[in-house]
Amino acid sequence: MKFKGKYILLSMVMLVLGYLIAFSYQLTNEGSKGSISAEKWNKEYESRQLLVEQEEKNLELGEELHKKQQSVQKLEENLKKDKQASSGMVEEIEELRMYVGEIGVKGEGVQITLEDSSYVPADENANNYIVHESHIFKVINELLISGASAVSINGQRISADSYIYCNGPVVTVDGNQFPAPFVISAIGDPDTMLAAFTISGGISDQLVYDNIVVKSEKKSEITMKPMLQGERAS
Known part of the structure; x- marks a missing residue:
C-alpha cells in the first residue's frame, strides 16, 4: 500500500x-x-x-x-x-x-470709256466738248469709293501718287500721254461699282451733261501688270 x-x-x-x-x-x-x-x-x-x-x-x-x-x-x-x-x-x-502697283492683279470688274463729243456746234467752244482730267478724276474717285482695288487708264496702272493732267485733246498719266478715247478699267465688285457709277444724278449723268460720251460695262476678267519703277510718280 x-x-x-x-x-x-x-x-x-x-x-x-x-x-x-x-x-x-x-x-x-x-x-x-x-x-x-x-x-x-x-x-x-x-x-x-x-x-x-x-x-x-x-x-x-x-x-x-x-x-x-x-x-x-x-x-x-x-x-x-x-x-x-x-x-x-x-x-x-x-x-x-x-x-501701289508693285504686283500684278487680275479679276472681274468694270470698264468705263470716255470719249470726246463727236458733235460741236459752230458757235460753241470745242474745249467744252472734250474729256478733261477733272472728268477722269471723277470716274476714278467714284470707282475707288465703291471698292475698286486697282485702276488703270488706257492700260496705264495708276497709284495713290499718280498725276493726271490734260493738254488739249491728250491726257498725260504719270508722264505718258494718251489720246481719247480714255478707257478706265477697275478691278472689284462689278455690280457695286457699276451701280454707284450709273446711279441717277451720279457721275455718269454729270459726264453726259458735260457733253462727254460715256460707255460702261462689266468685265469678267481684267488683268493689270505691275508698274515699273520708272512708271511710278516721283
Whole structure:
C-alpha cells in the first residue's frame, strides 16, 4: 500500500509538472505570436506612411503639371495670335503692294470709256466738248469709293501718287500721254461699282451733261501688270 501511495503521489507530481510545462509553452507561444503581429503592424504602418507621402507627392506633381499645361496653353494661344497677326500683316502688305502697283492683279470688274463729243456746234467752244482730267478724276474717285482695288487708264496702272493732267485733246498719266478715247478699267465688285457709277444724278449723268460720251460695262476678267519703277510718280 505504501508503494501504491508513492505511485499516486508521483503521478500527481508528474501531472502538475506537465501542466506547468504546457502552460509555460502556451505563454511562450502566445508571446511569440504577439511579437510577430507587432512587427507586421509596424511594417504595415510604415507602408501606409510611404503611401501617404507618395500620394502627397503625386498631388504636388499633378498641380505642377496643371500649371505647366496652363503655361503651354497660353504660349500656344500667343503663338496662334502671333501667327494670325503675321498672316494678317502679310495679307495687308500684299494688298498695299497691289494698291501701289508693285504686283500684278487680275479679276472681274468694270470698264468705263470716255470719249470726246463727236458733235460741236459752230458757235460753241470745242474745249467744252472734250474729256478733261477733272472728268477722269471723277470716274476714278467714284470707282475707288465703291471698292475698286486697282485702276488703270488706257492700260496705264495708276497709284495713290499718280498725276493726271490734260493738254488739249491728250491726257498725260504719270508722264505718258494718251489720246481719247480714255478707257478706265477697275478691278472689284462689278455690280457695286457699276451701280454707284450709273446711279441717277451720279457721275455718269454729270459726264453726259458735260457733253462727254460715256460707255460702261462689266468685265469678267481684267488683268493689270505691275508698274515699273520708272512708271511710278516721283
